[in-house]
Amino acid sequence: MSFPYSTLMVQGTTSDAGKSTVVAALCRLLKRRGVRVVPFKPQNMALNSAVTADGGEIGRAQALQAVAAGVSPHTDMNPILLKPSSDIGAQVIIHGKVRAEMNARDYHQYKTVAMQAVLESHERLLQQYDCVMVEGAGSPAEINLRDRDIANMGFAEKVDCPVVLVADIDRGGVFAHIVGTLDCLSESERRRTIGFVINRFRGDIKLLEPGIDWLEQKTGKPVLAVLPYLHGLFLDAEDAVQPVQAARGAFRVVVPSLPRMSNHTDFDALRAHPDVDLHFVRQGEPIPQADLIILPGSKNTRGDLEWLRAQGWPDQIKRHLRYGGKVIGVCGGFQMLGREVIDPLGMEGRAGSSPALGLLDMTTEMSPQKQLKQVQGVCAFDGEQAPVIGYEIHMGVSTGGALDTPAFTIDGRPEGALSADGQILGTYLHGLFDTPQAISALMRWAGLHSHNTVDTSALREASLDRIADATQPLLDALIALK
Structure with missing residues (x-):
């Protein structure tokens, strides 16, 4: 079955809203349907990285998403990787190779060059796959970073792709996160935002429905899916150390x-x-x-x-x-x-x-x-x-x-x-x-x-299948929306 989007971008109202897992889940669902799908993140800032078969370095999350899509990780999946070496400086990796060590201000000026690398990678992937599933970085509402942006709406505007906005209800204030993010966007950016995903929900969905109705009426945009909070997942973290579960072994x-x-x-x-x-x-x-x-x-x-x-x-x-x-x-x-x-x-x-x-x-x-x-x-x-x-x-x-x-x-x-x-x-x-x-x-x-022993590959595959199963309503809504 075909998928109606050649490029679809998933952005988040905050860091750790669930962009990485939503992209991974959609990649796994499309792979099941026979769609040739590939993950893509224009710019990633992370200290967890992976080595690709072509001898380059990309963010760990994109390597995980590649597994979900059933493809080998490649440097085009994450053309810009920033690895912080201090609070104000980072190693700049382009197409898998170290280009320079830059402070934040110098890199901000360098983004026009970085954007060309991003667009080159995106174009190459478009030529090889039916769908490029894109993950944003941080939040598009970070006003101080909007100039020369290559990670969120700056990229989406450049390639003219639709955007799905993910918000984490487990943090609290989910409706404020969504409405506030939209309010920080330009008119064209709001138009390309086709709907919302409320992530990590636990409880009685009936109690959430009045809020969903209010949000859809206020914004004129649909809540495409409410995804559950899934416990016990074994998925590679993009950067932050995940909380360790209660001690089990001696x-x-x-x-x-x-x-x-x-x-x-x-x-x-x-x-x-x-x-x-x-x-x-x-x-x-x-x-x-x-x-x-x-x-x-x-x-x-x-x-x-x-x-x-x-x-x-x-x-x-x-x-x-x-x-x-x-x-x-x-x-x-x-x-x-x-x-x-x-x-x-x-x-x-x-x-x-x-x-x-x-x-x-x-x-x-x-x-x-x-x-x-x-x-x-x-x-x-x-x-x-x-x-x-x-x-x-x-x-x-x-x-x-x-x-x-x-x-x-x-x-x-x-x-x-x-x-x-x-x-x-x-x-x-x-x-x-x-x-x-x-x-x-x-x-x-x-x-x-x-x-006892641990098979990380089997645990990872089982977790990818779990998040894909839970994300099926989002895929159905995206297809219906088009």
Whole structure:
């Protein structure tokens, strides 16, 4: 069955209104109908990213939406990716490759160039697919960002596509969010907004109906669907750390919530493991006792090292090791385990060097060339050599004696490090917990002997099907509206 929109854009009244999941759900529904659909986000700002088959980097949400659509992730799906390295600066990635490090003001001026990259990608996707399903960013009501906008209505106006506006009723004030957003738009932008989605509703729909009637009468636009609040979904977060569910397992894993933490989706499989109690420890919180400490990836390794010291983590990690605990460092967290991190060109902030934690005989130097690749191999620390699949995203090059004892064998080469006493494991490999065999091997190494395991791919597919089923009324309304 055909779909009456060649390009359809989903925008939100706020960040985290549910744009990503609505786009993913529509992609899955259209795939079921045989429509060749592809996700697209003109501009994304996120520290969670994925590596594409063509060797580029895109937002994690677009990789998830690609899975929903049944297509391989490609850099055209997210032509502009901004990865914040400070409160006012970010790494600018265009078509999957690092273009520059810019502050917010310089990037705002650069948007006219960025828009050309956006339009080129959109045009290429139009030539290959029946429908381009577009996700906006933040909210179109952000007046300070409307000039040179490429992420929301600026893009929609340029390509002349209809817009669906999503609002999260769980936040409260859903009608004010919708009416207020419309009021901030230009007349042409209001005209292209074809209807609303009220997301994350729980309760008696009859109690909501008077509000829906009022909204439709006031705006002259339909509420296309009211989507339910779905619990227990396993979907890759775009950026923010999702609240961890109540502790279930006896095996405690703690992760410092670094200010520039990247790809915390690495730990989603641990979050879902029935025998694991996963904690992200935020600034000012006490550091709990743990069986395993994991240092996550970082977009600013030296800056996050300073944060770790200010929070008392180095002493806690050494105490943890004295009592027989295990430590894993992933990407930036791996670099922190060495003796020194050197950034002579200021790739992640100010130029200079910083002493690291000194737990591995290794030094890391930042370089302009970013490593971006999908990889697979085996766990070298595991006697059964469990298979592992993941990806690398890093700018540092590490050298030193610690690398003589690798943690993995990846694509036939040694990767990572394992300490002589077997308590510390470091790797550049993101997604290391995502295969059932690898998470079982890593948990055995860390001290958890369990018959339970986690298949992240199966959990993700089941969640995509759940959100698609729940979103069917929206698809029906869109088809009927046209």
